[in-house]
Amino acid sequence: MTSRSVLARIGKPHGLLGEVTVQLHTDQPERRFAVGTVLDTEAAPGTGVPRTLTVRSTRVHNGVWLLGFVEIPDRTGAESLRNTRLVLDGADDDTGPDPEDDDAFSEDELVGLRVVDPSGADLGSVSGLELGSAQDRLLVTLTDGREVLVPFVEAIVPEVDVAGGVVVLDAPAGLLDLGS
Known part of the structure; x- marks a missing residue:
């Protein structure tokens, strides 16, 4: 399976001519969203969203x-x-991973990793990654089958070992009691 990197998430429409706001997940928006660029899409099934979209215009309005x-x-x-x-698609990414960015993980890398507490006790597994405007969140399926959203910040997720197949979760009291 080819690794896919999320460049942006589309938000609300802007104006009457089909423009949309986007939440960026790339540090190269000028390059990634150049006019004429064809982008792959991921959308909920049945939404009718085309599998690819061609950039017609790009601009920044009030940031x-x-x-x-x-x-x-x-x-x-x-x-x-x-x-x-x-x-x-990872195969299309000619920039390669940023060696300075140790904190960048794709959803494909994270899903399926075992989640443990700091002592090594099994808590469950990563079942998804939800991108947010302020912070991303890991969707964790606990050993009892419940799902919880966990802020994907270093204070709560101090270690991600993709090669070792494990994520360390140092959850504050009550966090794992909240269902998603």
């Missing part, structure tokens, strides 16, 4: 990135894109 797509001519079409992820 918010706005994208327009050739396939989306109006606000109604733009609304249908909400929460769609714009992704890049």
Whole structure:
């Protein structure tokens, strides 16, 4: 399976001509969203979102990135894109991983990793990664089958060992009692 990197998540429509706000997950937006670039999409099944979108326009308005797509001519079409992820196949990423960024993990790398507490006791496994505007969250399926969202910050997730197949979770009291 090819690793896919999320470049951005589409937010709400902007204006009447099909532009959308995007939450960036790339440090190269000018390059990644250049006019004419074709981007793969990930959306919920049945939404009718095209598998690829072609960038028609890119601009920043009041500090918010706005994208327009050739396939989306109006606000109604733009609304249908909400929460769609714009992704890049790892094979297409000619920049390679940033050796300085030890804290960057793709969802594909994390899903399936065993989750343990600092003493090594089994808590469950990573079942997803939810990207957020302030911080990302790990979706953890606990050993009893419940799912919880855990802030993916160093204070709570001090260690991620992809090669070793384990994530250390130092959960504050009560965090694992909250269901998602």
